[in-house]
Amino acid sequence: MAAPSNSFSLLFFCSFLLILLSSSLAKTSPRPKALLLPVSKDAQTLQYVTQVSQRTPLVPVKLTLDLGGDYMWVNCERGYTSSTYRPAPCGSAPCRLLNTTSCTTECYSAPAPDCYNNTCGHGPTNTVANTGTSGQLGADVFKIQSTDGKNVLSVVTVPRLYFICGNNFIEAGLASGVTGMAGLGRTGASLPAQLSSYFRFDRKFAVCLSSSTRSSGVVFFGNGPYTFLPNVDASSSLTYTPLIINPVTENGFLGDASPKYFIGVKSIKINDKRVSFNETLLSIDSEGYGGTTISTVDPYTVLESSIYSAVVDAFVKAMPKNVERVPNVAPFGACFSSKNIGSTRLGPAVPSIDLVLQSESVYWRIFGANSMVEAKDDVLCLGFVEARTDIRPRFAVVIGGHQIEDNLLQFDLSRSRLGYSSSLLGRSTTCANFNFTTSA
Numbered sequence: 001m002a003a004p005s006n007s008f009s010l011l012f013f014c015s016f017l018l019i020l021l022s023s024s025l026a027k028t029s030p031r032p033k034a035l036l037l038p039v040s041k042d043a044q045t046l047q048y049v050t051q052v053s054q055r056t057p058l059v060p061v062k063l064t065l066d067l068g069g070d071y072m073w074v075n076c077e078r079g080y081t082s083s084t085y086r087p088a089p090c091g092s093a094p095c096r097l098l099n100t101t102s103c104t105t106e107c108y109s110a111p112a113p114d115c116y117n118n119t120c121g122h123g124p125t126n127t128v129a130n131t132g133t134s135g136q137l138g139a140d141v142f143k144i145q146s147t148d149g150k151n152v153l154s155v156v157t158v159p160r161l162y163f164i165c166g167n168n169f170i171e172a173g174l175a176s177g178v179t180g181m182a183g184l185g186r187t188g189a190s191l192p193a194q195l196s197s198y199f200r201f202d203r204k205f206a207v208c209l210s211s212s213t214r215s216s217g218v219v220f221f222g223n224g225p226y227t228f229l230p231n232v233d234a235s236s237s238l239t240y241t242p243l244i245i246n247p248v249t250e251n252g253f254l255g256d257a258s259p260k261y262f263i264g265v266k267s268i269k270i271n272d273k274r275v276s277f278n279e280t281l282l283s284i285d286s287e288g289y290g291g292t293t294i295s296t297v298d299p300y301t302v303l304e305s306s307i308y309s310a311v312v313d314a315f316v317k318a319m320p321k322n323v324e325r326v327p328n329v330a331p332f333g334a335c336f337s338s339k340n341i342g343s344t345r346l347g348p349a350v351p352s353i354d355l356v357l358q359s360e361s362v363y364w365r366i367f368g369a370n371s372m373v374e375a376k377d378d379v380l381c382l383g384f385v386e387a388r389t390d391i392r393p394r395f396a397v398v399i400g401g402h403q404i405e406d407n408l409l410q411f412d413l414s415r416s417r418l419g420y421s422s423s424l425l426g427r428s429t430t431c432a433n434f435n436f437t438t439s440a
Contacts, residue, residue, distance in 0.1 A: 031199055031200065031201075032146035033148070033201055033223060034147050034148070034149055034201065034220055034224075035144045035145065035146055035156070035195055035220070035221040036144075036145055036146075036152070036219065036220050036434075037050045037051075037052065037145075037182075037219045037221075038051070038216040038218055039209060039210070039216060039217045039218060039219055040215075040217075041209070041210060041211070041213045041405075042175040042213070044175065044176070045128075045174075046299035046401065046402075047064045047175045048064065048065040048217070048401060049065065049178055050062070050063055050065055050219065051063070052143075052182070053142070053144070053155075054074070054082075054140055054141065054142050054143075054161075055082035055084065055085070056084040058141070059082075061074060061179060062175075062177050062178045062180075063179070064128060064175060064178050064181045064182070064297070065181075065182050065184070065219070065296045066127050066181045066182060066183050066296060066297055067185070067260075067261065067294060067296040067297075068127070068183075068184075068185045068258075068259055068260035068261060068295060069127060069182070069183025069184060069185050069190065070098075070125075070185050070189060070190065070259045071162070071164055071185075071187065071189040071190055072161070072164070072180065072181070072182050072190075072191055073135065073163055073164040073165070073166045073170075073180050073181055073183070074163055074165065074166060074179060074180035075165075075166045075167060075168060075171045075179040076113040076135075076165035076167065077166075077168050078179055080113045080165070082113070082140055084140055084141045085113050085138055085139070085140045086138060086139050086140070086160060087118075087136060087138045088119060088120050088136075088137040088138055088139065088162065090103035090104075090118050090119065090120045091120070092120070094120075094137055094139070094189070095120035095137060097187075097189055098120070098137065098189055099256060100120050100137075102121035103118065103119070103121065104118070104119050104120075104121050104136060105117060113136070113138055113165050114165040114166075114167060116136060116138075119136045119137070120136070120137050121134060121135065122136070122137050123135055123164075124164040124165075124170055126170050126172070126173060126174065126181065127297045128173050128174060128297050129172055129173030131169070131170060131172065132170065133166060135164045135165045135166050135167070135170075136164070136165050137163075138163065139160035139162045140161065141157060141158070141159060141161075142157070142161035143156070143157050143158075144158070144195070149220070149223075149224050149226055149227050149233075150435065151435050151437065152435075152436055154438070156199075158194070161194055161198075162189060162194065163180075184205065184219070184411075185259030185260060186243075186245075186257070186258075186260070186261060187259045190259070192205040192221055195221045195222075196221065196222070199222070201221075201223065202223050202412075202414055203414045204221075204223055204411065204414065205220060205410075205411050206224070206226050206235070206409060206411070207296070207404070207408075207409045207411070208220075208226065208228075208406075208407070208408045208409070208431035208434070209401060209404055209406070209407075209431055210406070210430065211369070211405040211406050211432075212432055216432065216434075217405075217432060218431065218434045226408060226410075226434075228430070228431070228433040228434050229433040229435060230429065230433075232424070232427050232428070232433075234408040234421050234424055235410060237421070238408070238410060238419030239420055239421075239422070240419050241263050241358060241362060241364075241417065241420070242263070242358065243262065243263065243412075243416045243418050244262040244263060244264055244291065245257050245258075245262070245416075246258040246260065246262050246284050246291060247288065248286075248287060248288025249288070250288075250394060258288065258293075260293045260295075261294050261411060261418065262291050262292060262293050262294075263292050263357065263418055264292070264357060264358060265282050265292040265356065265357060265397060266279065266282060267279055267282075267356045268311060268353065268354065268356065269353070269363070270311070270318050270352070271351040271352060272352075275310050276310060276314075278306060281307060282396050288394070289392065289394060291395055291397075292396060292399065293395050293397070293399070294404065294409070295398050295399065295400055296401055296404075297401075298400035298401065299400055299401050300331075300383045300384060300385050300400040300402050300403070301383070301384045301385070301397065301399050301403045302384075302385055302386070302387050302393075302398040302400060303396070303397055303398075304393050304395075304396045304397070305386055305387060305389050305393075307396060308333070308384065308386040308387070309386075311353075311384060312333050312382065315334060315351060315353070315382055319336065319350065319351065320340070322340045323336050323337065323340050324336065324337040324339075325337075326379055329375035329376060329379060331386075332381035332382060332383065332385065333384075333386060335375060335380065336381070337378060338378050338379060338380045341380060344367075345425055345426065345428070346367035346369055346423055346425050346426055347367055347368030347370070347371075347425065348369070349368060350371060352365055352366065352367060352371075353366040355397075364420055364422060365423075366403055367422075367426075369406065369423060369425055370383075370402060370403045370406070370423060373402065383403070405431065406424050406425055406430045407420060407421055407422060407431075408420070408421040408424060408431070409421075
């Protein structure tokens, strides 16, 4: 029998959550309009890390942020104990949401969060290391901070937030202290979907990643304003572009859409001059290849090989003649002496890079702060990398973490659109300027 569509599964799951949790929600007044998670950048791995509170008694859990991840998963082998953990029975609504028919009928150890009888199975995936394993679906208490978009208001509780139990093997490659991943993808089991269903706010969330490893960015769940010091509402002047659904998962299953977020880049310009390459690569084909997606697990934007070569060549030609090109620093393919590169409020004074969207007048402009990386003393490199050439890359463009830092991105799933700010540096603020002190 064909797997249910994501839209049907999402509706089914939302209804399930509302019925299951309505009595608990009635006890929490007033209902929050938005929630938030602080996000820090790990200096060693360049992963974006958040911390949630889970279980009874509460335990702080560090998770790597995965914008395109299907769900939250946690390593349950690492001393997971909780009096409120509940496994998801085989055939239940949460299991159907994940389109899984896997069912554990007999565990060969004492009952534990990663081993219960009659519990649906689903393999968690570490998208940083590209590894996977077996796991089980369950739910537990989850606490998160509420916000008015300007300050932290209070801590609110979700009695049952569903996640996948992983193990020590799947944890390899994550930042120090991290024991799982927080999936924000376009599914009914992701954090944005579950939180919006439970608290009944708009199906929106916003990501603002800090470029600093010494301060925190933020993820908002729900509506704006999204206010950053000095009192800049970054959502007040967003540009919008449609979110595109890729109907083929990365596993190649047609009809079970990719959880990743795609936008319709039509061409690339450098200093307003169109880069020449095969632009059909920017479209998603019938097998799900191509297109442009956005990622928080890729530290830098990844380009298909022919696009990468064309962009590097065009960027080098557009650089001022007095800027010396120097030997490359891996993994980058174009590096320069910084001695003759000026500095601006928007970063190094280098050619701008435009991702042209639904029309010539709608584009995402990447300035020097997001295009250049200080690879070593006095050396700046173009912060784009080439996709693997030994296999066919799944996507033509993967917009990576460095390119979205200090940009506000609002994912409006109710309207299927992305709102983006371009660099907040141009508005004299950054993603590190949200006030995390409690207003109460």
